[in-house]
Amino acid sequence: xxxxxxxxxxxxxxxxxxxxxxxxxxxxxxxxxxxxxxxxxxxxxxxxxxxxxxxxxxxxxxxxxxxxxxxxxxxxxxxxxxxxxxxxxxxxxxxxxxxxxxxxxxxxxxxxxxxxxxxxxxxxxxxxxxxxxxxxxxxxxxxxxxxxxxxxxxxxxxxxxxxxxxxxxxxxxxxxxxxxxxxxxxxxxxxxxxxxxxxxxxxxxxxxxxxxxxxxxxxxxxxxxxxxxxxxxxxxxxxxxxxxxxxxxxxxxxxxxxxxxxxxxxxxxxxxxxxxxxxxxxxxxxxxxxxxxxxxxxxxxxxxxxxxxxxxxxxxxxxxxxxxxxxxxxxxxxxxxxxxxxxxxxxxxxxxxxx
Amino acid sequence: xxxxxxxxxxxxxxxxxxxxxxxxxxxxxxxxxxxxxxxxxxxxxxxxxxxxxxxxxxxxxxxxxxxxxxxxxxxxxxxxxxxxxxxxxxxxxxxxxxxxxxxxxxxxxxxxxxxxxxxxxxxxxxxxxxxxxxxxxxxxxxxxxxxxxxxxxxxxxxxxxxxxxxxxxxxxxxxxxxxxxxxxxxxxxxxxxxxxxxxxxxxxxxxxxxxxxxxxxxxxxxxxxxxxxxxxxxxxxxxxxxxxxxxxxxxxxxxxxxxxxxxxxxxxxxxxxxxxxxxxxxxxxxxxxxxxxxxxxxxxxxxxxxxxxxxxxxxxxxxxxxxxxxxxxxxxxxxxxxxxxxxxxxxxxxxxxxxxxxxxxxxxxxxxxxxxxxxxxxxxxxxxxxxxxxxxxxxxxxxxxxxxxxxxxxxxxxxxxxxxxxxxxxxxxxxxxxxxxxxxxxxxxxxxxxxxxxxxxxxxxxxxxxxxxxxxxxxxxxxxxxxxxxxxxxxxxxxxxxxxxxxxxxxxxxxxxxx
Ligand SMILES: NC(=O)c1ccc[n+]([C@@H]2O[C@H](COP(=O)([O-])OP(=O)(O)OC[C@H]3O[C@@H](n4cnc5c(N)ncnc54)[C@H](OP(=O)(O)O)[C@@H]3O)[C@@H](O)[C@H]2O)c1
Numbered sequence: 001x002x003x004x005x006x007x008x009x010x011x012x013x014x015x016x017x018x019x020x021x022x023x024x025x026x027x028x029x030x031x032x033x034x035x036x037x038x039x040x041x042x043x044x045x046x047x048x049x050x051x052x053x054x055x056x057x058x059x060x061x062x063x064x065x066x067x068x069x070x071x072x073x074x075x076x077x078x079x080x081x082x083x084x085x086x087x088x089x090x091x092x093x094x095x096x097x098x099x100x101x102x103x104x105x106x107x108x109x110x111x112x113x114x115x116x117x118x119x120x121x122x123x124x125x126x127x128x129x130x131x132x133x134x135x136x137x138x139x140x141x142x143x144x145x146x147x148x149x150x151x152x153x154x155x156x157x158x159x160x161x162x163x164x165x166x167x168x169x170x171x172x173x174x175x176x177x178x179x180x181x182x183x184x185x186x187x188x189x190x191x192x193x194x195x196x197x198x199x200x201x202x203x204x205x206x207x208x209x210x211x212x213x214x215x216x217x218x219x220x221x222x223x224x225x226x227x228x229x230x231x232x233x234x235x236x237x238x239x240x241x242x243x244x245x246x247x248x249x250x251x252x253x254x255x256x257x258x259x260x261x262x263x264x265x266x267x268x269x270x271x272x273x274x275x276x277x278x279x280x281x282x283x284x285x286x287x288x289x290x291x292x293x294x295x296x297x298x299x300x301x302x303x304x305x306x307x308x309x310x311x312x313x314x315x316x317x318x319x320x321x322x323x324x325x326x327x328x329x330x331x332x333x334x335x336x337x338x339x340x341x342x343x344x345x346x347x348x349x350x351x352x353x354x355x
Numbered sequence: 356x357x358x359x360x361x362x363x364x365x366x367x368x369x370x371x372x373x374x375x376x377x378x379x380x381x382x383x384x385x386x387x388x389x390x391x392x393x394x395x396x397x398x399x400x401x402x403x404x405x406x407x408x409x410x411x412x413x414x415x416x417x418x419x420x421x422x423x424x425x426x427x428x429x430x431x432x433x434x435x436x437x438x439x440x441x442x443x444x445x446x447x448x449x450x451x452x453x454x455x456x457x458x459x460x461x462x463x464x465x466x467x468x469x470x471x472x473x474x475x476x477x478x479x480x481x482x483x484x485x486x487x488x489x490x491x492x493x494x495x496x497x498x499x500x501x502x503x504x505x506x507x508x509x510x511x512x513x514x515x516x517x518x519x520x521x522x523x524x525x526x527x528x529x530x531x532x533x534x535x536x537x538x539x540x541x542x543x544x545x546x547x548x549x550x551x552x553x554x555x556x557x558x559x560x561x562x563x564x565x566x567x568x569x570x571x572x573x574x575x576x577x578x579x580x581x582x583x584x585x586x587x588x589x590x591x592x593x594x595x596x597x598x599x600x601x602x603x604x605x606x607x608x609x610x611x612x613x614x615x616x617x618x619x620x621x622x623x624x625x626x627x628x629x630x631x632x633x634x635x636x637x638x639x640x641x642x643x644x645x646x647x648x649x650x651x652x653x654x655x656x657x658x659x660x661x662x663x664x665x666x667x668x669x670x671x672x673x674x675x676x677x678x679x680x681x682x683x684x685x686x687x688x689x690x691x692x693x694x695x696x697x698x699x700x701x702x703x704x705x706x707x708x709x710x711x712x713x714x715x716x717x718x719x720x721x722x723x724x725x726x727x728x729x730x731x732x733x734x735x736x737x738x739x740x741x742x743x744x745x746x747x748x749x750x751x752x753x754x755x756x757x758x759x760x761x762x763x764x765x766x767x768x769x770x771x772x773x774x775x776x777x778x779x780x781x782x783x784x785x786x787x788x789x790x791x792x793x794x795x796x797x798x799x800x801x802x803x804x805x806x807x808x809x810x811x812x813x814x815x816x817x818x819x820x821x822x823x824x825x826x827x828x829x830x831x832x833x834x835x836x837x838x839x840x841x842x843x844x845x846x847x848x849x850x851x852x853x854x855x856x857x858x859x860x861x862x863x864x865x866x867x868x869x870x
Contacts, residue, residue, distance in 0.1 A: 212405065215365035219375060219409030221483060224361045261364040308446060327446055342370075349368045 027118055027137060051139045053341060054082045056166070058158055060150035062089040065119070067333070068149050072117055074334035079341060082139040083117040086130055088158065092123045124158070131161045143167040145341050146197070152176045152185045154192070163193060170340045172202035172333075178282050179246035183253070187354050200340030204350050206331055207250050208339065210284055211257060211349075213300050213309050213326045222321055223313045229296040232268040233258055236286040238276040247271045248282035256353030258289075265289075291316075302328065374808035377410030377484045378521075379475060383502055384493035385415025385426065385457065389527065393558075394493060395430050396437035397800035402451045403442055404797075406805055410483040412454040416471055418461055426457035439798045454482060462494065462502050468509035475511070486520030489807055492527065499526055500543040507547040523807055525554040528619050529610065530816070533832060534825035541818045554807050555816035559620045561799030561806075564762040566814075568627045568729070569636075571756065571764065578754075579632070581733070583708045588751060591730045591868055592624050594718040597674050598725070599848070600696070604687020611694040613828055613835075616718040619816075620727075622649060622824050624758070625714055628729055629704050638812040642820060649823040653703045655830055662862065664831050667697030667853040669721040670844030679721065679848045693839050696720040697846060699856040700831070701863075715860060717867070721848035727758040730868050741777045750781045753868065 055075065059068045065087045072083045118137055122130035138144060146159075146166035153159040153171065163169055169189065176182035182203075190199050218224045235255055237248040248271075255269045274285060283302075290297040295318030300311040312323040329335065366375070380398070382390055401407050415426045434440050434448060458474045460467025479486055490506065492499055503524060506512045512522045524544070531537025544553055559565050572578055581587070594616050600607040607615070626648040633640040655663050670681035682688055682696050697719030704714065733752040753767040764786045772778040806814055835841075845853040851867065860866050 211365065211369060212371060215363060215369055216373075216405065216409065218363040218365050219373065221377070221410065221485075224363055227361060227364075261367070325446055325450065327444055 031118070051080050051082050051142060053079060053344075054084065054138045054142055054144040055147060055341065056134055056138075056144060056162060057083070057085040057147045057149060058153075058156075058162065059085060059087045060124075060156065060158075062087050062091070062121075064149065068147075069117060069119065071332075071334040071337050074332075075337055075341065076117065078338065081341075082137070082142070084134055084137050085117060085119045086134060086158065086162075087119065087121050088124045089121050090124060092121045092126075122158075127157045127161055130158060134162065135165070138165075143344055145170055145200075145344065147171075147337065147340075150175060154185065154188060163197060166197045168198045168200055168341070168344045170200040170202070170337065172336075173249055174203045174282065178249050180249075180252065182249045183354060190351055190354065198344060198346040199350065200343075200347065201350060202333065202336040202340065203249055204253055204347075204353075205336040205339045207254050207257075207284060209309065209326070209328045210254055210287060210300065213311060213324075214258075214287065214289075214298075216326065217298050217300065217311050217313060217322075217324065220313075220322060223298060226291075226296045226298065226313060226315065226321070227262070229291040229294055229316070230262075230289040230298065231264055231292055232270075232290055233265050234270045234272060234286075234288045234290070235284060236272045236274045238281055238283045238285055239273040240275065240281045241273075248273075248284070250282050250284050253350075253353050254284060254287065256355070257349060258287075260349070260352040260355075295319075300326075371405055373406045374408050374805055376487060376521075376808065376810075377408050377482070378487035378489055378808055379412050379414060379478055379482075379484045380489045380491060380804070380808075381414045381416060381471070381475065382491045382493060383416050383462065383498075386417040386419040386421065386429070387493055389493045390415070391429065391433045392437065393439075393798070393800045394491065394804070395433035396439045397798055397804055399430070399434045399437075399440060399448065399451060400797065400801050401805060403440075403444060403447045408808065410485070412456065412478045412482045412484060413451075414471070414474055414478060415455070415457040416467075417459065420459045421457050423456050427452040427455050430455055462498050462505070465505060465508060468505050468511065472509050472511055486518070488521070489523045489525060491525040491804075496527070496529055496531075496540075500540065503544055503547050512547055512552075521552075521810065522548075523552050523554055523810070524548055525556055525807055527556055529614055530555055530619075530821050531825060532609075532614060534822060534829045537821050537825050541822070545818070550818060551812065553818070554803075554812060555818075555821060556803055557619045557623055557816055558799040558803065559623050559758075560814040561801075561803040562758060563797070563802075564756070564758045565624070565627065567762075568624075568756055572628075573632050582731075584710055584712045586733055587709075587712050588732045588734045589712060589863075589865055590625075590628060590714045591732065592621055592628075592714065592716045592728075593730075593868075593870060594621050594624075594727045595722040595851075595870065596718075596720050596725050597722060599669070599679060599682070599721050600685055600688075602686065604685045606687075607696075608688055608692060608694050612696055612698045612718050612720065613832055617698055617700065617716060618824050618828050621716045621718055622827075624727075624729055625649075625702070625716060628731070629709055629714070631708070636813060638815075641813050642817045646817065646820045646823055648704060649820065649827060651704050651706045651709075652827055653705050654827065655700070655702075657830065657834060660831065660834055663701045663859075665697075665699040665853060665855040665859050666695035666835055666841065667699075667719065667846045667856065668692070668694065668843040669696050669719070669846055669848045672721065672848030672850065674721055674723070674849040681844050681848065682720075683844065693835075693841055693843055695835065697722075697852045697856070698831075699852060699859050701859060702827075713863060713865075715865075715867070717852065717856060719846075719852050722851055723849055724870065725760055726870050728755050728870070729758070730755040732865075732868075741779065755868070 055072065057068055057072060059065050065085070069085060072085060075081065076083055120130060120133055144166050145168045146162050147170040148159055149172070150156070171186070171189065173182045173186045176185040186199070186201060218227060235251045237251040251271045255271065258269060259266045276285065286299065286301040288297060288299040294316040295314055296316050297314045298311070300309060302309045309326040309328050310324065311326065313321040315321045382394060384390060398413060430452060431448060434443065456474060456478065458471045460470055475488065478484060488511070492502055494502065503512065512524070531540050572582065626645040629648045630644045631647070633644040668682050671684065672679060683690050683692055699715065699717040702714040702716065703709070703711065731754045733754070735751045750767070755765040757763045757765065766784045767781050768784070769779045770782045772780050803814060857867065
């Protein structure tokens with residue numbers, strides 16, 4: 001099996017790297033050589049590198065290999081991981097899995113994490129071959145997070161074979177199609193394989209700031225006191241479509257979470273699409289919990305363009321009880337991925353929000 | 356509608372678990388160094404991480420005349436200057452500033468407390484803090500009792516249980532100067548407070564790496580079986596500082612290294628290494644076990660002092676390439692001062708686990724570098740089967756837990772030197788926390804303030820713990836104070852202490868680890 005190893009020749013800087021062909025079984029040796037030459041360049045002694053997790057990324061579309069790799073690079077800068085990226089490529093020969101190895105010390109400092117990435121390019125039909133390569137490259141005895149960076153994975157043979165050894169499966173349910181259809185796939189994934197693996201969803205992490213902000217509003221006793229009054233909810237989400245829009249998966253997930261937390265809201269949550277200049281269709285713009293009997297209301301809004309969210313709570317006569325501003329974290333793919341690997345256990349809130 | 360019976364259903368299960376009980380944090384000594392360098396940045400970091408209670412306010416109290424706006428700008432400067440602030444965010448700062456107030460007054464003046472009380476009641480009404488108060492006393496220790504007494508007289512401290520709201524008092528080390536003063540301080544504080552209202556801070560316990568000693572020992576099955584006299588030859592604890600006494604000459608003259616470091620930080624480290632596994636990590640079990648270790652240390656009587664304790668004071672020398680003054684030349688220091696700036700002590704813990712295993716503890720100022728570590732020296736392999744091996748090169752295994760400046764675990768073991776002959780050399784395997792967990796750790800003060808808000812005393816000292824430490828060290832302090840005929844200075848700044856410290860180990864056939 002041929003492999004291309006992207007390591008700098010001794011003494012050269014990583015930018016001057018020259019791909020070199022080796023076999024997959026030599027990947028570890030070459031990685032070691034790459035670390036040593038990087039250590040020589042930076043003047044550190046690297047007697048030991050720590051590793052806490054294997055992250056196997058499956059990229060079913062070869063054109064997206066670069067963006068997947070850059071998210072992995074950011075993750076590796078803070079988590080010492082063994083990153084193995086498998087890119088499905090119909091152009092690749094079926095009989096060979098080719099590998100590139102890169103060590104990136106630019107993001108970490110001498111005493112901080114820096115990452116190595118092994119990239120395998122495999123023909124979609126080279127399942128067992130790719131699987132064997134990945135198995136051989138996993139860091140022993142450490143958990144495996146499998147990041148599937150494609151559409152619905154359940155029929156993908158490569159996914160099925162690798163999911164078997166994953167402790168956590170990470171997906172972005174938005175790629176399964178927005179709306180109910182996407183969430184359906186997510187539900188099936190949670191039930192998949194007798195629930196061996198925990199599931200992480202980047203789209204669920206996208207609404208983490210909403211969950212946090214809503215929770216923060218009700219940390220105040222005077223706002224919490226309004227809660228028994230609040231019996232309905234409206235969630236507005238962005239759309240750029242002129243025609244009727246299916247409900248955004250994010251809005252559905254948030255509605256699921258709200259219902260799980262306050263069961264009386266079941267069937268009392270309205271999802272409204274709002275045409276918005278904001279480019280991120282499906283994003284949540286406003287959540288209003290209100291009362292059918294009084295002016296009580298707790299509303300959290302995001303202006304869309306600015307980073308910050310604002311919230312206000314009103315009492316029975318409509319008078320303002322409190323108002324807040326919340327900062328909103330970045331929503332880059334790397335950041336969302338990071339949150340998914342931070343916790344490897346099952347996420348009961350996500351599972352409850354889907355039921 | 357009874358709001359207090361409701362639980363926020365949205366908070367449950369979220370990863371960010373904030374301190375939910377409303378409270379006011381009142382800082383005595385708000386214009387001081389500790390507040391500026393540690394407390395205000397820690398409070399800001401907690402706000403940034405959304406860990407503060409929703410109903411929260413800070414009131415600074417000190418002598419210096421300041422209004423709210425000036426104290427707020429002090430907060431902004433502290434945040435801007437602190438190396439411990441992880442993410443600077445204007446919005447968080449502005450929101451926090453709105454909850455920050457200042458009252459000026461002399462701590463000895465009862466009318467100042469009337470003004471403070473009015474300000475705290477206003478804050479209760481404005482922020483919904485419900486009368487819950489944490490009084491953080493960041494002042495010279497001589498003021499602690501007077502402050503608590505005056506707080507009591509002003510009706511600001513009710514003993515726990517006497518009111519629906521809570522009052523907690525945080526006091527900084529040094530906690531007393533010796534056993535007698537610590538006992539009388541405890542007694543006086545406990546006239547007005549219950550023990551579970553007193554939070555004695557030793558910030559070492561708030562450090563992630565210090566807490567990791569516990570995880571390392573009690574969450575890993577492989578170390579505990581060898582953590583005893585059968586396998587451990589000796590334990591060395593070092594708390595070394597390269598700095599001198601800065602501008603705190605008069606403070607240090609009164610304190611010295613034993614009161615400043617050994618009585619608290621160093622003995623805390625020792626108790627974490629030597630303690631038995633507690634049944635649970637709740638405040639009572641954990642502190643019981645910690646205190647048991649200190650109580651089990653063989654007293655250093657007058658007879659054994661010469662073999663067990665060494666003191667030192669630095670003279671002029673060079674640190675990091677700079678020429679530095681000797682201790683007696685520092686501002687505020689007497690020319691014939693006998694205050695020790697270095698101490699090395701040998702302790703034995705009289706129990707089954709540790710009988711006859713020496714614990715060597717050293718700490719000093721103006722040593723070659725700033726480093727704190729615990730090194731467990733294991734016994735040599737009982738038999739060396741490698742004939743013609745350069746046995747001299749073989750050293751015992753050492754497990755070093757570094758606390759600062761680099762948080763790491765290092766294991767030293769023998770490995771074969773590649774080549775045709777059987778040569779063995781010691782290698783160090785380093786595990787740096789930074790390399791395993793990229794996440795930035797929180798500062799010790801953040802953790803401790805948060806724990807105090809949650810009412811968790813686990814990482815705070817208990818009166819009997821403080822007293823046990825003084826009981827152990829009082830004879831040393833008394834003997835050293837009485838014997839003024841000591842030839843100080845006895846080590847040059849930038850060296851690892853006086854030669855007697857080496858002899859302390861040499862008499863047992865051992866030597867200090869080279870750091
Ligand atoms: N600084 C540290 O790094 C550090 C570390 C560990 C423990 N500690 C302990 O923390 C405590 C505070 O240390 P620090 O370094 O912050 O001391 P500091 O800089 O001297 O500050 C003392 C504070 O107390 C106030 N104060 C003193 N006497 C007063 C009075 N009669 N009435 C009103 N206010 C009075 C001062 O206010 P004015 O300036 O307005 O007079 C000032 O705000 C000490 O017990 C120290 O041992 C400090």
